[in-house]
Amino acid sequence: MSETHAATMPETHEFQEIHEIHETGKAPVTPQHTASTTPGLPSRRAAALDGADRLAPLRGLFALDGTVYLDGNSLGALPAHVPGRIADVVTRQWGGLRIRSWTESGWWTAPERIGDRIAPLVGAAPGQIVVGDSTSVNVFKAVVGAVRLAGTDTSRETPGTDAPGTGGGARTEVLVDASTFPTDGYIAASAARLTGCRIVPVDPADVPSALGPTTAAVLLNHVDFRSGRLHDLPALTEAIHRAGALAVWDLCHSAGALPVGLDAHGVDLAVGCTYKYLNGGPGSPAFLYVAERHQAAFDSPLPGWNSHRDPFAMDSGYAPADGPLKGRVGTPDILSMLALDAALDVWDGVSVDDIRAKSLALTDFFLECLDERLPGGLGDPGCPVRPVTPREHAERGSQIALRCDRAPVVMERLIARGVVGDLRRPDLLRFGFTPLYTSFADVERAAATLVEVAAEVYGEPSGG
Ligand SMILES: Cc1ncc(COP(=O)(O)O)c(C=O)c1O
Ligand SMILES: Nc1c(O)cccc1C(=O)C[C@H](N)C(=O)O
Numbered sequence: 001m002s003e004t005h006a007a008t009m010p011e012t013h014e015f016q017e018i019h020e021i022h023e024t025g026k027a028p029v030t031p032q033h034t035a036s037t038t039p040g041l042p043s044r045r046a047a048a049l050d051g052a053d054r055l056a057p058l059r060g061l062f063a064l065d066g067t068v069y070l071d072g073n074s075l076g077a078l079p080a081h082v083p084g085r086i087a088d089v090v091t092r093q094w095g096g097l098r099i100r101s102w103t104e105s106g107w108w109t110a111p112e113r114i115g116d117r118i119a120p121l122v123g124a125a126p127g128q129i130v131v132g133d134s135t136s137v138n139v140f141k142a143v144v145g146a147v148r149l150a151g152t153d154t155s156r157e158t159p160g161t162d163a164p165g166t167g168g169g170a171r172t173e174v175l176v177d178a179s180t181f182p183t184d185g186y187i188a189a190s191a192a193r194l195t196g197c198r199i200v201p202v203d204p205a206d207v208p209s210a211l212g213p214t215t216a217a218v219l220l221n222h223v224d225f226r227s228g229r230l231h232d233l234p235a236l237t238e239a240i241h242r243a244g245a246l247a248v249w250d251l252c253h254s255a256g257a258l259p260v261g262l263d264a265h266g267v268d269l270a271v272g273c274t275y276k277y278l279n280g281g282p283g284s285p286a287f288l289y290v291a292e293r294h295q296a297a298f299d300s301p302l303p304g305w306n307s308h309r310d311p312f313a314m315d316s317g318y319a320p321a322d323g324p325l326k327g328r329v330g331t332p333d334i335l336s337m338l339a340l341d342a343a344l345d346v347w348d349g350v351s352v353d354d355i356r357a358k359s360l361a362l363t364d365f366f367l368e369c370l371d372e373r374l375p376g377g378l379g380d381p382g383c384p385v386r387p388v389t390p391r392e393h394a395e396r397g398s399q400i401a402l403r404c405d406r407a408p409v410v411m412e413r414l415i416a417r418g419v420v421g422d423l424r425r426p427d428l429l430r431f432g433f434t435p436l437y438t439s440f441a442d443v444e445r446a447a448a449t450l451v452e453v454a455a456e457v458y459g460e461p462s463g464g
Helices: 002-006 012-024 044-051 056-061 082-104 110-122 135-149 182-194 204-210 233-242 323-327 334-347 352-373 407-416 440-458
Strands: 129-131 173-177 198-202 215-221 246-250 269-272 287-290 399-403 422-424 428-432
Touching: 044 352, 044 440, 082 334, 110 129, 110 287, 110 323, 110 334, 129 323, 135 182, 135 215, 135 246, 135 269, 135 287, 173 182, 173 204, 182 198, 182 215, 198 204, 204 215, 204 233, 215 233, 233 246, 287 323, 352 399, 352 440, 407 422, 407 428, 407 440
Parallel strands: 173 198, 173 215, 215 246, 246 269
Antiparallel strands: 129 287, 269 287, 399 428, 422 428
16 A cells, blocks of 8 residues: 555645745745755746646646645546535435436436546547446456357357357457556456466567467557557557457556547557546446447446346346447446546546647656756756656656656655645556646656755665
C-alpha cells in the first residue's frame, strides 16, 4: 500500500499554505519554506500559455483546491456538479421513484447509453461499447471472447458450433504485453488456461516478429502505465490482423487523454477504465468495446442474465441479446454508473484533438521547465531525475515518468508541498497531466517544487 500512502493528500495546514501562495502570490514564511524557490506567480511564459489555452475555462468545472493535482492518470478529479447529480439519483430516483427508476430514470439501459457517450471519445460509432464491471473483468471477457472468435477454444463443450473457426485448433497462443499493468497479465493467463491456450509475454515492439499462425489474440496497452510510452495502435493492429489474429487493446491510460480511433484502425476488442482521464470517480465502471463486425459471433464467457435477449423472461436457457448488450453480466452498479454519466458532461463540445494538443504542450512544458531549472538540465549525468517517457510526441501518452533513485522521499515531499503525483516502486515518479483541468501555471509550479525538493534531498545523506 505504500504507493497509495505516498499519494495521500497533504495535511490541512499544508493545503492552507499552498492555497495562500496561489491566491496572494506570496509564499508564507515558515521554517520549512524559508528558502522556497516555488514561484509565487506564474512566469510570463506560463501565463501566456494559459491565456492562449482554449480549454482553460474547463478547469472551472472541477472541484480543485490550491493543490497541483497531477494524479489524474490514477484517479481523475471530481467534476463539481457530480455530487448534486448523485444526490438526485439517491434521493429522488432511489428514494422517491424506487423500483420505477429502472425504467423511468433509465437505469436499465444505462450501460449501453453511457457506452455510446464514451464512444466518440475513443473513435467508435454508437452501439459497440457497454459500460460495467471493472477493467479486470472486461479483460477476461475480451480475451476469452477473442480466443473464441479465433475459433480455437479447445476447452468448449461444443467446439466450433457458433464461432467462425478460422484456426481449427491451431491458434493456441495469446500474446501479452510483457510490461503490462499486472491485472491484465494475471487475467490473460487465466483466460488462456481456460481456453486451452498458452500465454506468451512479449515486448510490444517485438509483437510483429512474435506473431505467427499459432497466434489467436494479442492483448496490449495503448499507453504503458509506468513509462507513459504510447504504443503504435494502428501499426500493431494491422500486423496482428495480417497474422490472422485478433487485437485486444487496454485503453486505461489513453481514453480521454488522446485520440484512439478504434473503428478507423479496425481494433477488434478493447477495454478501458473510466476513473482516470474520464473522471468517473473511484471504482467507476469500466467499458468493453466489441467491434460491430464481431458482435454476432462474440461469445461472452460471463453470460449473465443482463445479457439475455429477454432478461425478465427468467428463462432457464440462455439466449444472448444482440449488439453490445452481450457484454453485460449482472445488475449494473447504478450509483457509480450515474456518477460517471454526470462526469461525462464536461466533455460536451470538447474535441479529443484539442485535448491531445494540450496534453503534449503540458508535458513538453514540464520537461522544458525541468531542463531549465535543474542544474545542468535533464541531460546532465549528475541529474537526480531521468525521464523514461519518450520525448517523441508519437510515443508519449499524457504522463511523464521520471526515474529517481530516491523517488519515495522525493514524492513524499512533493505531496507535502501540494504537488500530487505518485510513486511506482522502486524508483519512478509519475506525473499525469489531465488537459481538462491542468494549467501551465500548475506545470511550472510542479517543476519548480520538484527542483527545490531534489536539491534538498540530494543535498542530504542518502536514506533520508
Ligand atoms: C492499464 C490498466 N489496466 C487495468 C487497470 C486496473 O483495472 P481495474 O479497474 O480492474 O482495477 C489499471 C489501473 O488500475 C490500468 O492502469
Ligand atoms: N485503480 C486504482 C485503485 O483502485 C487504487 C489505486 C490506484 C489505482 C490505479 O488506477 C492505478 C493505476 N492504474 C496505475 O496506472 O498505476
